[in-house]
Amino acid sequence: MRESSNPVFRSLPKQQGGYATFGSGAAGAATAQVHQGYEPYTVPPQTGVSRPMTIDDVVTKTGMTLLVLTAVAAVSYFLVDANNGLMMPFTLIGALGGLALVLVATFGRKQDNPAIVISYAALEGLFLGAASFLFANLVSNGGPGMIFQAVVATFGVFFGMLVVYKTGAIRVTPKLTRMIVAGMFGVLALALVNILFMAFSGSAPLTDGGPLAIGFSLLCIALAAFSFLIDFDAADQMIRAGAPEKAAWGVALGLTVTLVWLYLEILRLLSYFQND
Structure with a gap:
């Protein structure tokens, strides 16, 4: 399987021939019974064995994650609007807390933990609500209309890249992945230089x-945008490999991380043109 540029996807547990639970449990027992000359239907059902992940699982878990993020972001925005003094603590708590949970999920291999994923969504919502108020009302005069434009553009890019992936207009190759990863490191280096310069x-x-x-x-x-192609491919490969249903939470986390990054960059770009 190709490595994703998204660290959440890159650290998902893998083993030869698939993911950690693929080929074990009921499926493995059924295969053994067939090889021994028994009929598959004679295998008694086993409890506690996860079923394989499906695209519906990915859509459902991602939808739940984004719903929590959106709800908290809306509350955060209106609270900051009512009291501007909340903007800084909301931004710091949300950003640092979200980053901490991503690191725990990535390096602790807990991407499939729904509590971590939902908590990340809540913290990012806290951050995005405050950051949206900052860009739309203080950095520029775009107001709520600019936020709406950023949201529409973000999901427009998301679904556009999904169409590109599904139609095969751009193939996900190891070379493309290396180029995107190199680009991300380059952007990070430029951002650090910008901070030092300031x-x-x-x-x-x-x-x-x-x-x-x-x-x-x-x-x-x-x-x-191109990171979505690699994330879609990673999720597709997980489904084909028979990853457990719980792994859909990891996919939801990875996609949400990229969506948050894309939204912030679009919001920042729009603020440049709305600034008097």
């Missing part, structure tokens, strides 16, 4: 709304 010179050319900042945002949006 600390020592007082200006941030990659986030000041100028031509260089617009180009940087477009690059980030392109990388996030």
